[in-house]
Amino acid sequence: MTSIITAIAFVILAPILGGLVAGIDRKVTARMQGRVGPPLLQPFYDVAKLFEKEDVTVTPSQNLYIIAYLVFMVVSGAYFFAGGDFLLVIFAFTLAHVFIVLGAYAAYSPYSYIGAERELITLMAYEPMVIFTAVGLYLVTGSFYISEIATSTVPAILYLPGVFLGFLTILTIKLRKSPFDISTSHHAHQELVKGLTTEFAGPVLGKVEIAHWYENVVLLGMIYLFFGFNPVLAIVVIALAYFLEIFIDNTFSRMKWQWTMKSGWGVAATLGFLNLVIVYYFYVGV
Amino acid sequence: MAYLKKSPWLLHYDASSCNGCDIEVLACLTPLYDVERFGIINTGNPKHADVFLITGGINEINREVVKNTYEQIPDPKVVVAVGICACSGGVFRECYNMAGGVDQVIPVDVYVPGCAARPESIIDGVVKALGILEEKRTAMKEKEKQHGN
Ligand code: SF4
Numbered sequence: 199m200t201s202i203i204t205a206i207a208f209v210i211l212a213p214i215l216g217g218l219v220a221g222i223d224r225k226v227t228a229r230m231q232g233r234v235g236p237p238l239l240q241p242f243y244d245v246a247k248l249f250e251k252e253d254v255t256v257t258p259s260q261n262l263y264i265i266a267y268l269v270f271m272v273v274s275g276a277y278f279f280a281g282g283d284f285l286l287v288i289f290a291f292t293l294a295h296v297f298i299v300l301g302a303y304a305a306y307s308p309y310s311y312i313g314a315e316r317e318l319i320t321l322m323a324y325e326p327m328v329i330f331t332a333v334g335l336y337l338v339t340g341s342f343y344i345s346e347i348a349t350s351t352v353p354a355i356l357y358l359p360g361v362f363l364g365f366l367t368i369l370t371i372k373l374r375k376s377p378f379d380i381s382t383s384h385h386a387h388q389e390l391v392k393g394l395t396t397e398f399a400g401p402v403l404g405k406v407e408i409a410h411w412y413e414n415v416v417l418l419g420m421i422y423l424f425f426g427f428n429p430v431l432a433i434v435v436i437a438l439a440y441f442l443e444i445f446i447d448n449t450f451s452r453m454k455w456q457w458t459m460k461s462g463w464g465v466a467a468t469l470g471f472l473n474l475v476i477v478y479y480f481y482v483g484v
Numbered sequence: 485m486a487y488l489k490k491s492p493w494l495l496h497y498d499a500s501s502c503n504g505c506d507i508e509v510l511a512c513l514t515p516l517y518d519v520e521r522f523g524i525i526n527t528g529n530p531k532h533a534d535v536f537l538i539t540g541g542i543n544e545i546n547r548e549v550v551k552n553t554y555e556q557i558p559d560p561k562v563v564v565a566v567g568i569c570a571c572s573g574g575v576f577r578e579c580y581n582m583a584g585g586v587d588q589v590i591p592v593d594v595y596v597p598g599c600a601a602r603p604e605s606i607i608d609g610v611v612k613a614l615g616i617l618e619e620k621r622t623a624m625k626e627k628e629k630q631h632g633n
Pocket of ligand 1: 502504539540566570574601
C-alpha cells in the first residue's frame, strides 16, 4: 500500500522538485559566473511558454516517440519510488532513452542525427556503471528490491566507495553536464545547435524537459540508496553531489565523444569492477 | 497566462554586420548586463526561438537565409533589427549587393538604432519586443478560437 502512495507521490511531486532543482542549478551556475541569474522558477516559465507556442512538427511519428519517452520515464521512476526491482527500473530507464533517440532519428535532420548518435554513445558509456551499481548494492544488502536496499541498515557506502565514485562520474553524463554534454546541452548552440532536441519545438520540447525533470529526481534518488542507513546524511550527500556536478559543469569544456566512452568504461572497469571484486571476496554479507 | 514574456529565447543572426553590433549583442549576455535575468537565452536553433534578432543589412546572398530562418521560427515570434544597418542598410545602403534593411525581406517589429547599438538600447528593444510578442499571442489565440468555431 505504501508503495502505491510513494509511486503516486513521485508522479505528482517529481516535476515540481525536478523543476526547482533545475532552477537552483541555473541560479548557482549564474552566481559562479558572477551574474545574478534568472529567477528560481525560470524552468517552469520556460516549459509553460513552450506549451503556449505553435506546434511545428515535420514528422508526426517523432511526437509519439517523445510521449513514449515521457511515459517510460514516469513509469520507471514510479516503479523506483514504489520500491520495485532495481534491474527492472534500469531496463525501463534505458528503454525511455531509446525512445528519445528514435524520436531524434525520426526527425530527418543532420543535427538531430548526430545528436542521436552521440546519445547512443553516452548510453553505451554509462550503462555498465549503472549495472555495477545495482550489482554492488545487491552484494552488500542482499536484495535487488529498492524498498529493501533503501531501508537496509548496512552502510552501503562503506563497502562501495568505488562504485559510488563511479556513479558520480556517470551522473555527470546523465545530467548532461560538461564535459559530457555532447548529445544535447543548453550551451551547445555553436556546435550542434541543440543536438538531440534540435527538431523538437513548442509543446514537444516541453515534454522532453518535463521528462528530464523526472529523470533527475530518479538519479538523485539512486544516490540515496548508498546512504539508506542514515536519511539525513543521504539528503546532505545528494545536495553536495549536485553542487559538485554544477561546479564541474562550470569548470570544464565539452569533450569529444571518445573521452565520454573512455571515462565511462574506465571508471566502470577500475572503480566499479575492482570494488565489486573486493566486496565479493572479503565481504560475504547478506 | 503570459509566460511568453518571462522566457523569451533569442536567435541572433548576423546578416552582414561589420561585427560592431554583434559584439554589443554578445555583451548583453556577459555578467555586466546579464540578460538571463529576464529569462533570455541565446539559442542557435530557430525552432526554439521566440525573438529573432538581426544585425547588419540584408544582401543578395543571405536574403533567402533570413527568410528561411524566419519561417522556421514557430509562432508567435518577433523580429528585432539591431543597428542602423539592420534598420535601413546604413552606410552600406548604396553598395551594389545590398538589398537594404531587414524589412526588405521579413516584417520587422522593433528597430534599434545606433552604430553600434548600445547594449542598453538592445535590451530596451528586446523588452519592447516582448510586449509585441504578447499581443501576437493574444491574436493567435483569437484566431484559433475562430477556427475552432
Ligand atoms: S550599425 Fe554600425 S556597428 Fe552595427 S553593423 Fe552597421 S556599421 Fe557595424
